[in-house]
Amino acid sequence: MVNRTKSKRVAGELMDKDTMLDLYHEMVLVRRLEEAFETLYQEGKIGGFLHLYIGQEAVGSGVIGARQPQDRVITAYRDHGIAISCGIDPKSIVAELFGKEAGTSKGRGGSMHLGNTDLNFWGGHAIVGAHMPLATGMAMADKYRGSDAVTICLFGDGATNGGYFHEALNLSMVWDLPILWVCENNQYGMGTAVERASAVTEIRQKAEGYGMPNERVDGMDILKVYEATSKNLDLVRKNGPFFLELMTYRFRGHSIGDPERYREKEEIDMWRKDDPIGIFRKHLLSTNGLTDAVLDNIEAKAQSEIEEAIKFAEASADPSLDSLFDYVYVD
């Protein structure tokens, strides 16, 4: 398990230094994990689709870093980074992508269906937009039972053009549910740029139509993401839905095998200058009196954790064939 000091993260407060180092470690861990997956996929050790989070690490770490343990998290299929942020052991993440019994979802779900309900992570979901009504229902259940939990629902820009998005946003306002809607606007849904698929390019405007308070924030700078999330989680706990649009960019293709005919290399290079890990590192070095040595140490630690996780997953067992019908029904 990632070394977390969640208790220090009081909502509404800015991060202390330990938290920052934790989150730096987490973002590097996500980056190294995704890089490893890229290689493992080419080696044929991972099947299916592989949607990498590289470039978007500040979103997951910043948003989930600011949550309280009772807050639920649910997201789409680009879920490896979110899983790490929720505290899932990289061992069980790698094992899931290898289809092993020790995986988060017992090798049944794969890359797109990581989840650990003990850690309040309710999954990656592969049907675009489909998890948004699920978030609505979870928040409804929490409110029904008088809990002060918030449901944090992350989704892509592309998902905001479908019916599920609009139905879920509307109902969350009508029922006044504790949901933080988080749009990871990485500018594309597969190869379709936001302006080619959405009538408004500022996605937060869609929340306006439902009378929902909203904000658009730089998603490459984890400090801004964390601050906006902490503040708005408080608001949601008191007042109901809030819509947060985070501006980010995916540095890799949509999935492995994306020919990337829809964007120029220059555009990718421009965004890479805003590498979320680089931005955070610069900040840590300049304002927190940290040294390169300390941060390099953290990076080395992350690297060895990933190597350990891969070793674990490689050594662990496949589900047995006679377990094929497990989990279809409860009884």
Added chain:
Amino acid sequence: MAVITMREAISQAIWEEMERDEDVFIMGEEVGIWGGTYAVTRGFYDHFGGERVRDTPIAEGVIIGAANGAAMAGLRPIAELMTINFAFLAMDQIVNHSAKLRLMFGGQFKIPIVIRAVGGGGRQLGATHSQTPDAVFAHFPGLKVVSPGTPSDAKGLLKTAIRQDDPVMFIENATLYQVRGEVPDEEHLVPIGVSKVQREGHDATIVTYSKMLQKSFVAAERLSSEGIEVEIVDLRTLRPLDMGPVVQSFKKTNRAVIVEEGWKSYGVGAEIAARLYEEAFDYADAPIKRLAQKEVPLPYNHDLEQHAIPQVEDIIMAVKEVL
């Protein structure tokens, strides 16, 4: 005759029909600039332009709904669903509208739309992305459901589907795109609603279609090396269903195995077996056998998934059981 892939055959069919008829256009997720998720429409956007090769938002309800509307207004849309699994997000438009509008308005207009959707499992895409729900669509009167298993049939059936005036679900299989086969160089149309004997034999009849046709070919060759000659009848169209060649073959071999990739319960095999018993009960020398996907949402794990899908060895075993 040229030997081309299934992908090329489907691509050529759309290209030729778009060249032939200005009212034909294609819309769907990533059909344009990307060139189609499975590269079927590569080069179309540059050639035909964005008016006729329309990228859509991720919004299946309005993809099919708008295609229905455009068809009502006289155009001939090809609506691509990135995969058949996403048809469930458009089910109301497909089932309540494509299939029913014409009848409900006493035939005042027609809905000449082709819904292209790719299905099939075996690629470790997880339970929601691996389905073969063909039988679900074949349940509804008002829809035609076509699912070819060879490049030649794919091209000829798709061209016919685009030209005729009823809503057609055209179901492709993602693991068939690389399959090669001979396709006539001249104008090539295959009628909808006609089953076809794809291999002659006398010991038993395999009734199948799409991906399982290709697996059945392999099984047939292996059985042949053991001296067993199976006849293979390819349904090609699930609705309207042409039982003619199926019944004829069954009357000759008196034994049948029905092979489908989808689940067995209420499936294609159930329909074919029931009809064979209705139409040719006296000819059965052995109980008709159905081979289908095990009744489980497909798991991600490679071996579990393969275990759930009918394999060549399963087909061979099933044939031996009815002999």
